[in-house]
Amino acid sequence: MAALPPSSSAFTSSARLRPSLRPPPSHLSFPRTRTRTRTRTRFSLNATCHFSDSTNSLRQNAVASPLQLLKTSAADRYTKEKSSIICIGLNIHTAPVQMREKLAIPEAHWAKVIQDLCALNHIEEAAVLSTCNRMEIYVVALSQHRGVKEVTDWMSKMSGIPVPELREHQIMLYNADAVQHLFEVAAGLDSLVLGEGQILAQVKQVVKAGQGVPGFDKKISSLFKQAISVGKRVRTETNIASGSVSVSSAAVELALMKLQESSFRDSAQVLVVGAGKMGKLVIKHLAAKGCRRMVVVNRTEEKVNAIRRELEDDVEIVFRPISDMLACAADADVIFTSTASESPLFTKENVQMLPVVSHGRRRIFVDISIPRNVEHCVSELETALVYNVDDLKEVVAANKEDRLKKAEGARGIIHEELNKFEAWKDSLESVPTIKKFRAYVERVRASEMEKCLSKMGPDVSKEHKEAIYALSMGIVNKLLHGPMQHLRCDKNNDDSLSEVLENMRALNRMYDLETEISLIEEKIRVKMQRAQK
Structure with missing residues (x-):
């Protein structure tokens, strides 16, 4: 929570x-x-995005792609x-x-x-x-x-x-x-x-x-x-986590503070509305504090049965369907609510209709749900006390100093x-530079290989072409190995990161890779693809 x-x-x-x-x-x-x-x-x-001359020239391009049109029209929306x-x-x-x-x-x-x-x-x-x-x-x-x-x-x-x-x-x-x-x-x-x-x-x-x-x-x-x-x-x-309490246990502690000592064990009738994760924890903490019988209202009984199996045999859990909630509330002194309902389960009108709690006490509601399960104006009734998650602070404050030390x-x-x-x-900033630099080198390699093959004439065998291709790729890969190593960093090493970023900027300057422009293009392309779905 x-x-x-x-x-x-x-x-x-x-x-x-x-x-x-x-x-x-x-x-x-x-x-x-x-x-x-x-x-x-x-x-x-x-907040203004400045594109390169090549990008600005797209504005004069009569046959522009949707991406180009969006990129040029978005200069005041997408920034560098x-x-x-x-x-x-x-x-x-x-x-x-x-x-x-x-x-x-x-x-x-x-x-x-x-x-x-x-x-x-x-x-x-x-x-x-x-x-x-x-x-x-x-x-x-x-x-x-x-x-x-x-x-x-x-x-x-x-x-x-x-x-x-x-x-x-x-x-x-x-x-x-x-x-x-x-x-x-x-x-x-x-x-x-x-x-x-x-x-x-x-x-x-x-x-x-x-x-x-x-x-x-x-x-x-x-x-x-x-x-x-x-x-x-x-x-x-x-x-x-040792000795810490949860929101659910704090809710139980709050209810105990508002009741007479040991009343859970002796006389108080307890109702828990909701058997999800929070409700399950409330039930377990109630049992740990000595509550031997409680009524649990839930949509289905499966979750309640699972909780029964986890508790000791001397703890009685009575299941009631959600349709019986108000009838169960009429018999309860303390009501815990923890459901995902988006509207209040207990309104001022239906709480007002409930019988008065025995011994002249006020019925206690402890609501740990968001949105709240108990309507806020229920607290205006003289027969009810309503607490929500914001009221748990007084319980939590009790051992705050000890827990703060553990946090250090x-x-x-x-x-x-x-x-x-x-x-x-x-x-991640270096990724576009790596891609652009590889693409640049590949264009140079492919161009030079094409020139070489054209000079050799049409009689070059397939085996020779494959050998020339392998040679060109081998040279490129060996030349790229060093730069690629220096465009990747060890995430545990701050010095390595600063060196990577400096290397990235140097490659951008030397080869005019325009990775900032490519980043903007990619971001706009993603936005376009999502808009089309």
Whole structure:
């Protein structure tokens, strides 16, 4: 269950205090923004794309291809600035639950959202991470500030929340900061309950949902796969998860705090609505706290039977279908809800009709679902107490200091993995240069071989032609071996990366490879192909 870290300034503002790993060029200025960011926003103000003379000449070409027409007409939309990885979203620390639930995206819709986002003009790749404590969108954007605007406008349209209101609560992270944030999320460092494990399963689900979806491509898929590796490594090499609680256990602890001591064991009637991943954890924590009988409402009995098999024989779990929910609620003192329903299961009207709880107590609702399963106005009733995921902070704060100490060992791992990912991402810049340089050399080889064969006349045998071809390829491959080695880098070696980038620029200058133009052409071609599907 993903969330951001406890509210200690030493933790929640870690990225704000973190210096930028890559200082921006001196010619950039920084516009004022109300957006809550972890680091100072780095916008590129040079938003016009300048093409070479050969590209500009296409404007006079009467018989231009669709790609050429789009390329020349898109000069004010596609820029030469490097693609940016951006994280935009809301979380438990920046936005209240009533706003987060409007942006919650069911897992079944993630693939469609990726396609919708990549249909925007400046979004190349995308992924969605939507849990009860966060809704974060990760994109690779052709233009940083235009990509942010397009995604924010899309979020506003999808949720009905005005853009100015969204911006007051958004997190907005760029490049290394966005990568580090996702690594911290997967490691459980960015959760409400530090070290909780369910968020790693949710990050894995992002990769599973994105498989084969256009737009869940190289950079984003590699980012999430490495985040999974980071999460596993942190939990293996540190004791971050030892003794930690989950959102579900915090929900049970909260209910205990609101009830009289040992009332679970003695008198309280417990109802759990939903037997999915969260509901299963609630049931297990209830049993661990001494609850020997509980009623579980679910659509089917299969999941309830599976939970029964995992618990001790002295724990009685009574299954009831969803149609019996209100009847079961009438007999319950404490109700936990954790379903994926997109509309409230308990409204003010139907809760008002429930009989009063015995001994004059108020019926307790602990709702850990997003969107909420219990209508917010139920809390206005004198017969009910309603708690949601935002109310778990008082439980989590109890042992916060101990968990913060455990997190220190994980930060070194995340920093190391961040450097690896950034080196890999930067090394991708050399790929177009490698392709263009190979193509250039191949054109020279083929041309010179053709000249040689034409001088030798028409009587050259097939064997001689094959020998000449093998000779030319052998010379080319041996000559290319050195340059190709110096256009690839060891992702663990920062010095190697800087050398690769310098070699790439040198080859571009010496052979006029125009790889920036080819990159723009490829990006536009991908956008065209997606638009045609």
